[in-house]
Amino acid sequence: MSATPAPTTGAAPGTPIIRFTDVTKVFGRPRRGAGDKPSRRRGTTVGLPATTDGRIARTGGVVGGGGMGMVIPDGPVDVPETDPGTSSGQVRAVDGVTLEIERGEVFGVVGYSGAGKSTLVRLINALERADSGRIEVDGRDVTALGERGLRSLRADIGMVFQQFNLFSARTVAANVGYPLRLAGWSRIARRERVAELLDFVGLADKARQYPAQLSGGQKQRVGIARALATSPSILLADEATSALDPETTRDVLDLLRRANRELGLTIVVITHEMSVVQYACHRVAVMEQGRVVESGPVYSVFADPQQPATQRFIQTALHDRPGPDVVERLRERHPGRLVVVTLQETGRSSIELTAATRGLDVTANVVFGGLTEVQDRPFGSVTIELAGPGTDEAVARLAQHASITDLGTAVAPAADPRWEQGARS
Amino acid sequence: MTILAANEFQWDYHGPMLWTAIGETLQMVLVTLVVGGLIGLVLGLALYGTRRGSMFENRIVYGVLNTVVNIVRPIPFIIFITAVRPLTLEVIGRSLGTAAAIFPMIIMCVMATSRIVEQNLVASDAGVIEAARAMGASRMHVLLRVLVPEQLAPLVLGYAFLFVGVLDMSAMAGAIGGGGLGQFALTYGYQRYNDYITWIAVAVMIVLVQVVQQLGNWLARRTLHR
Numbered sequence: 253m254s255a256t257p258a259p260t261t262g263a264a265p266g267t268p269i270i271r272f273t274d275v276t277k278v279f280g281r282p283r284r285g286a287g288d289k290p291s292r293r294r295g296t297t298v299g300l301p302a303t304t305d306g307r308i309a310r311t312g313g314v315v316g317g318g319g320m321g322m323v324i325p326d327g328p329v330d331v332p333e334t335d336p337g338t339s340s341g342q343v344r345a346v347d348g349v350t351l352e353i354e355r356g357e358v359f360g361v362v363g364y365s366g367a368g369k370s371t372l373v374r375l376i377n378a379l380e381r382a383d384s385g386r387i388e389v390d391g392r393d394v395t396a397l398g399e400r401g402l403r404s405l406r407a408d409i410g411m412v413f414q415q416f417n418l419f420s421a422r423t424v425a426a427n428v429g430y431p432l433r434l435a436g437w438s439r440i441a442r443r444e445r446v447a448e449l450l451d452f453v454g455l456a457d458k459a460r461q462y463p464a465q466l467s468g469g470q471k472q473r474v475g476i477a478r479a480l481a482t483s484p485s486i487l488l489a490d491e492a493t494s495a496l497d498p499e500t501t502r503d504v505l506d507l508l509r510r511a512n513r514e515l516g517l518t519i520v521v522i523t524h525e526m527s528v529v530q531y532a533c534h535r536v537a538v539m540e541q542g543r544v545v546e547s548g549p550v551y552s553v554f555a556d557p558q559q560p561a562t563q564r565f566i567q568t569a570l571h572d573r574p575g576p577d578v579v580e581r582l583r584e585r586h587p588g589r590l591v592v593v594t595l596q597e598t599g600r601s602s603i604e605l606t607a608a609t610r611g612l613d614v615t616a617n618v619v620f621g622g623l624t625e626v627q628d629r630p631f632g633s634v635t636i637e638l639a640g641p642g643t644d645e646a647v648a649r650l651a652q653h654a655s656i657t658d659l660g661t662a663v664a665p666a667a668d669p670r671w672e673q674g675a676r677s
Numbered sequence: 678m679t680i681l682a683a684n685e686f687q688w689d690y691h692g693p694m695l696w697t698a699i700g701e702t703l704q705m706v707l708v709t710l711v712v713g714g715l716i717g718l719v720l721g722l723a724l725y726g727t728r729r730g731s732m733f734e735n736r737i738v739y740g741v742l743n744t745v746v747n748i749v750r751p752i753p754f755i756i757f758i759t760a761v762r763p764l765t766l767e768v769i770g771r772s773l774g775t776a777a778a779i780f781p782m783i784i785m786c787v788m789a790t791s792r793i794v795e796q797n798l799v800a801s802d803a804g805v806i807e808a809a810r811a812m813g814a815s816r817m818h819v820l821l822r823v824l825v826p827e828q829l830a831p832l833v834l835g836y837a838f839l840f841v842g843v844l845d846m847s848a849m850a851g852a853i854g855g856g857g858l859g860q861f862a863l864t865y866g867y868q869r870y871n872d873y874i875t876w877i878a879v880a881v882m883i884v885l886v887q888v889v890q891q892l893g894n895w896l897a898r899r900t901l902h903r
Contacts, residue, residue, distance in 0.1 A: 406813035417808035462902035
């Protein structure tokens with residue numbers, strides 16, 4: 253698929269459709285009847301020590317929320333107020349999150365397995381109930397809704413899943429028609445709407461097939477059609493592309509972008525792949541150990557990542573900055589001064605090297621780098637080797653026009669400050 | 678002189694009795710499977726639904742149901758028939774005959790069915806439950822209209838499996854005059870040293886089981902879309 257421009261923002265900015273206020277969700281707390289989703293209940297019911305402010309002590313180590321629960325080493329993280337770990341089996345899957353998602357935007361939530369992003373998104377349609385804090389969706393207070401209120405809320409929130417979760421005993425058409433049946437649509441109205449939806453996702457010819465007869469990408473299209481059936485205003489995509497190959501991922505993301513653009517749908521995309529955020533999202537929140545450690549417009553997060561976790565994620569998408577081991581290898585062949593030049597959001601779409609070297613006795617070789625598009629604006633960096641008497645002057649000129657990181661020479665090396673922070677990955 | 682007629686099958690003598698026995702067996706088995714299977718389905722859904730972590734989680738209800746099933750299930754059926762005789766008399770009005778045999782068979786069948794239903798539902802995909810819940814389906818809707826259809830193929834196979842168990846039970850109905858192939862084999866085969874009769878009864882049962890299992894497999898294939 254071609255990289256068609258992403259919409260900047262689908263609707264008027266500044267009107268939140270989803271608002272989290274200091275929301276916390278703890279797994280493993282002794283609790284009765286609150287969960288209606290057995291598969292995600294985990295941890296043991298053990299008493300837990302409370303911190304002085306009356307909240308539950310934070311758990312280091314295993315963090316729940318994703319499919320598996322992954323061990324995240326405790327290390328030097330500049331996350332504010334990191335509570336000490338406990339060994340009680342308690343997991344703060346979502347920890348004091350405050351967040352606003354605007355109407356009509358594609359909002360990405362990125363984090364490693366177990367960072368709490370799956371739990372966060374399930375709080376929106378109350379598949380998980382928050383332990384504290386407030387969640388508003390389209391003006392409704394989700395935390396206060398009962399079973400009946402939840403059902404009408406959920407009819408307005410579509411959801412797609414990593415494993416598609418289609419009904420294997422129903423045909424494609426019956427899968428897509430299922431939420432319409434729940435909503436009480438007549439058979440004739442259903443048939444018409446299902447045909448329309450299958451047309452939208454490009455599967456009109458598969459209506460009578462069963463999910464098992466479809467490829468992964470086709471299954472996810474059915475999942476999306478099903479999620480869109482009742483014309484919800486919000487779509488939650490939980491790792492919707494993580495089980496798909498890159499090409500199919502692109503197709504599915506294009507479909508989501510089209511739904512956002514043409515239907516004005518607000519989409520929350522959960523992913524561990526920064527490339528998905530880069531391609532499809534307007535804004536992004538980075539989660540780590542149940543907290544949102546950084547959030548903002550995708551381009552500015554990419555251009556100026558504040559947190560080590562964010563920097564690591566961006567590197568997984570771009571691979572544009574050389575790591576310490578790469579630099580070591582580069583120095584063997586390139587004894588000159590290595591400088592990483594970043595293409596920033598300054599209106600220009602290229603890195604001009606001639607201006608920096610004009611009239612100077614210096615050679616400039618591109619030795620490493622990667623340029624791509626983020627939010628349809630060029631982004632990335634190149635690492636160049638400068639050699640010759642005019643090197644110092646060239647570096648000074650570069651620094652005036654672009655954001656640079658000076659790695660020094662083989663004789664007098666300097667480190668990229670991001671290595672230090674990213675070292676614990 | 679007449680010798681005890683061992684090892685022979687006399688069409689005019691044994692034939693009609695064999696037909697009657699087959700009829701009685703089919704009657705007992707089918708009534709038991711339909712009635713017991715339906716009640717067992719309901720009990721199985723209740724067991725699954727109230728399990729720990731399930732949608733209607735209820736420790737007390739599950740504890741009671743689970744215990745009842747666990748108490749009844751291991752009782753050898755021949756003992757069970759006699760043990761529930763007062764109850765049979767109360768409910769059916771007699772404690773001998775085919776109808777009297779069907780009553781304990783139904784109870785036992787309910788217990789067995791409930792476990793098979795519970796086990797099959799436990800194996801269902803949690804993601805599918807989540808998807809249906811996310812679309813706003815009620816818990817009861819998920820249980821009856823999503824999980825049962827999704828697990829229909831293994832349920833059908835479970836019922837085919839039950840048929841064999843019920844056929845086995847029906848053979849013991851002879852003990853209280855229930856008739857059927859079991860009684861036929863015991864009375865005219867074993868007790869009269871006529872092995873032919875026993876073997877013929879066995880052969881008929883084998884054929885019955887084969888037919889039902891084939892039918893079950895075929896139905897399961899039709900309903901399985903994986």
